Amino acid sequence: MPLLERLQASKHVDQIFISNGSSLSLEKKIEGLVESSPIDFLKDYWQNNNKLIFLGSIGAVVRLISPFVRSKENDPAILVMDSKAKNVITLLGGHKQGGDRFASELAAALEAEVICTSDSFTERRIPLDCFGEGWGWKRGGENVDWRKLMISQSKEQKNIVFQGKGSKLWQKLKGCSNFSFLEKNDPISCKNIDLYIGHENKNICSWHPPTIIIGIGCERNTDEIVIQRAIDKSLNQNGLSILSISGLATIDKKNDEIGLLNLSKKNEWPIYFFSALELSQVNVPTPSNVVLNEMGTASVAEAAAILLGGQSGRLIQEKQIYYSNEDECGAVTIALVELSIPFAPHKGELHLIGSGPGDLEMLTSDSRRALTRCSAWIGYTPYLNYLDSIRRPDQVRIDSELTFEKDRCQYALDLAKEGVKVALISSGDSGIYGMAGLALELWLHEKIDSRPLFQVHPGISSFQMAAAKLGAPFMHDFCSISLSDLLTPWDQIERRIKSAAIGDFVIAIFNPKSKKRDWQLKKTVDLLIEFRKPCTPVAIARELGRPDESIEIHTLETLPFDQVDMLSILVIGNSQSVIKNNRFLTPRGYFSN
Structure with a gap:
């Protein structure tokens, strides 16, 4: 139970x-x-x-x-x-x-x-027949062909792959060393392809990234079967796979069109609705005065598809009208837009993961579970190094430099919008001076229907780890303050330090000192000594949870500034904090009652 x-x-x-x-x-x-x-x-x-x-x-x-x-x-x-x-x-x-x-x-x-x-699990191979799901792709091809491909892979035979659409990050994995990647999609070179990745309809093992937008206009109460047949015919005429559909685009007056809504639900195709005003501002090749008089815009199918496609889109089929049979109702207009970058935010996931102080034992089970879901891991190189031992061979690692936080977050979000399951990794807890805040700001700037799933997974922060190693320094009210003035003006940081000192808070100091910021910590101590005794305990916890971990206890008066760097976190006691038997304690007051 x-x-x-x-x-x-x-x-x-x-x-x-x-x-x-x-x-x-x-x-x-x-x-x-x-x-x-x-x-x-x-x-x-x-x-x-x-x-x-x-x-x-x-x-x-x-x-x-x-x-x-x-x-x-x-x-x-x-x-x-x-x-x-x-x-x-x-x-x-x-x-x-x-x-x-x-x-x-x-x-x-x-x-x-x-x-x-399974062979791919035990031999650490990329499971070709299922890996595409983590990238937001759909699988096509006959089951018998997939069985042959997987047998060929298990025998370590050379497999030929052509990829025309979707992220190619996976091609850098070690498990791809036995694949031969074609650069051209021509009839001669593609005769012997074992795996195709793109939006074309192929009679071989295929993965189909979501790169086709269906622009739709239809008469009122058009039957679902008529809409489906029109889509099928348009795709077949252009040699495209129905598995590559990114979504449907139309005018908002169709938001109660039963046949369209049923089709969307049955096939799990999201519908994007646009107002007549939005559509009327799009330049289209075949505007219609009849449509303008009825809908308030000269185009629905073409304009909606082009608008949803944005800069990544290219109109590959101008509007075509498809009529119903005698026993059916309605008519449908279809336009097709091809995307250079896949678009499937409804499939994508952006997981903000706090990896803890460093030791894998400090990784929460919730974060570990999220990591197993994700096909792409993005983070600062040292943080990824700590987690690399649990990364599967089909999971891509994307290293980033320390000062490129915004680029890192935007890249992760863009991948998730393609339909990819992405882990954006911080040390400690991503919601405490980590990537969660910046990533959430960027996510909120997206249109609601362009937002992938966004989830923050709690991690163990370095100040929690420091507290556990020291004893119980945060048993009373406490706060954390970062001394980095790269994004926060120093006068604002200084006011917070004074407020914390006046309020008698125990303080956790993040980012205490770097090569370029070498005076802020001394200034902080000078401010605190105005309100606290020079003998107030201060702990330097450095590289917590890592092989070179060290913890030293000093006072405000004796703090060795030259031993503090960006790998350190400081714990500064309040007026009740004491050091006993080399343990840091801030009493809660139980024995005073």
Whole structure:
């Protein structure tokens, strides 16, 4: 029962089932707990794209599911866990159904051991048949071709890849050393391609980035089947894959068009609506006075597609009208825009991750789980170095320099807008002098329908680590102050130092001193001595959680400024703080009552 409650609380499961007559049914502590026979449960939920987690013996699970197993293309992902959550095992659907990746997420969240037996997992290869999902792409091609490709990869044969669209960051991974990447998409060189990545419709193993925008105009109450047929014909005429659709674009007067809304929902194509005023300002090749009189803009399909495509878009099909058959209703106008950069913010995820002070043991399970989800890790090189041992071979590492924070955040956001799952990594906690604030500002500047999922994952800050190593310095009111005046004027920092001193706060000092900023710390100590005794304890905690960790305790009067740098954090006590047996304590006042 505790494990079931953990799974539900972590939102890893949507529904929990127990066998009829189970002892758990007597407790019924979990809201929505459903009793069912295993056979009835499997009949209802044995379907493609489901992920089923079984708690118990792997042998019992094998016997239970064996009558339902059909093929790797249609069976769900099956995971097995023991009741103590020590192991998470992928039994079926490790690749196509995402079982291996989901098992890694579960194991990270539950601090369990993940057990996957697939060739790509054990040999640390890039799983060609499922890696594209993390980049926001959709898989095409016949299942038999994918089986041949994966067998070829397992035999370490040379695989030929052509990529015309989507991020090529993955090509730099070590696991790509056995691939041959073509630069040209011509009939001669493409005859022997094993894997195609682009928006064209190919009869081979393919990944399709979302780079085609469908501009739509239609008569009122046009049937869904008419709209679908018009889209299919437009794509076929241009040799494009339906799996490359980024989204639909139209006028906001169509926001209640039932056929259009149903089609969008069924295919998971987002619809972007624009006002007549917005559309009327777009230059189009074939404006219409009839449309202008009825809609208030001379173009709907072309203008909407061009507007959504922006600078990355190119009109590749001017509007074409498709009519309904005799037993159908309505007519549809279709225009196509090709994007040079994929656009799928509804698929993208931007995870702000605090990696802790440095030691992997200080990485929270929530952050570790988020890292397993992400195909791209972006951060300052030393921070990425601390995490590199848990990075999978299919996860891209993107190193950044220290002073390029804005560029780093914008790059991460742009990737997420393409549909990529991205981890933007800070040390400590990303919400404390980390990347979360800047990334959130940039995210808020985006239009609402252009925003990927944004999630901040808590980390252990260096001041928390320092407190744990020192004893209990923050048992009373405290604050943190950064002495970096690169983004905050010094006079403002000085006012905060004085306020903290007057308020008798214990203070954590971040960014105390650098090569270029060598006077601020001395000024801070001088200000504090105006309000606090020179014997007030001060701790220097340096490189916490790393091999060269050191902690020294001094006073305001004896603080050695030459031993402080940007790898240090200072803890400055208040009027009650004391050092006893080399422990830093700020009493809460329990023994004074």
